[in-house]
Amino acid sequence: MTDTQITDAADRARAAIARHTRLVPDFPSPGIAFKDLTPVLADAEGLSAVTTALAQAGGDIDLVAGIDARGFLLGGAIALQLGVGVLAIRKAGKLPPPVRSADYDLEYGTASLEVPADGVDLHGRRVLVVDDVLATGGTLNAAIGLLEAAGAVVPTAVVVMEIDGLPGRDAVESAHRDLVLTSLAAG
Ligand SMILES: O=P(O)(O)OC[C@H]1O[C@H](OP(=O)(O)OP(=O)(O)O)[C@H](O)[C@@H]1O
Numbered sequence: 454m455t456d457t458q459i460t461d462a463a464d465r466a467r468a469a470i471a472r473h474t475r476l477v478p479d480f481p482s483p484g485i486a487f488k489d490l491t492p493v494l495a496d497a498e499g500l501s502a503v504t505t506a507l508a509q510a511g512g513d514i515d516l517v518a519g520i521d522a523r524g525f526l527l528g529g530a531i532a533l534q535l536g537v538g539v540l541a542i543r544k545a546g547k548l549p550p551p552v553r554s555a556d557y558d559l560e561y562g563t564a565s566l567e568v569p570a571d572g573v574d575l576h577g578r579r580v581l582v583v584d585d586v587l588a589t590g591g592t593l594n595a596a597i598g599l600l601e602a603a604g605a606v607v608p609t610a611v612v613v614m615e616i617d618g619l620p621g622r623d624a625v626e627s628a629h630r631d632l633v634l635t636s637l638a639a640g
């Protein structure tokens with residue numbers, strides 16, 4: 454992969470994000486400016502450019518973990534590009550037991566994420582964590598914490614967009630000082 458190709462994918466991704474992201478005021482609660490990336494991923498060029506650019510930022514990993522729910526769409530496509538498997542980090546109550554759980558706060562409430570505690574050996578695995586949006590960082594920190602508690606190493610995390618004016622990047626980088634966090638756009 455040449456530098457020109459890397460720049461090309463990130464540039465194409467940023468163009469698709471700028472063109473297709475939908476701003477939804479007061480969703481899911483009053484005062485929240487929701488950045489809906491659904492149309493970006495529904496666009497063939499958008500999906501291709503975004504997942505290629507995120508895969509290029511993934512680094513030396515052997516598993517991709519996508520966060521419920523749009524992280525699943527991204528994670529599968531990125532894992533295929535990198536030639537590794539994919540793990541779904543799910544909202545509470547969806548995975549069969551046994552599970553590891555973590556409660557967390559996000560911009561508009563609280564939630565809980567889970568990973569399997571059996572069936573997938575995470576010990577020593579190098580995992581790339583993927584999500585669509587970084588806002589407060591609560592979701593990403595919970596996901597990374599679950600993987601690390603299971604013995605995994607998380608050298609890299611990637612998101613499509615970080616929300617301006619919220620402390621997501623600081624929250625993640627201060628909690629995980631060696632982690633490289635890449636976002637394709639801010640808005
Ligand atoms: O940085 P944070 O403040 O934690 O917010 C980011 C999270 O919020 C959204 O998910 P949401 O929990 O709304 O779930 P969804 O994927 O089901 O829409 C988004 O997809 C991220 O996962």
Ligand SMILES: Nc1ncnc2[nH]cnc12
Pocket residue numbers: 485486487488489559560561586587588589616
């Ligand atoms: N403002 C926002 N837009 C989209 N997803 C989000 N997740 C948390 N905050 C969000």
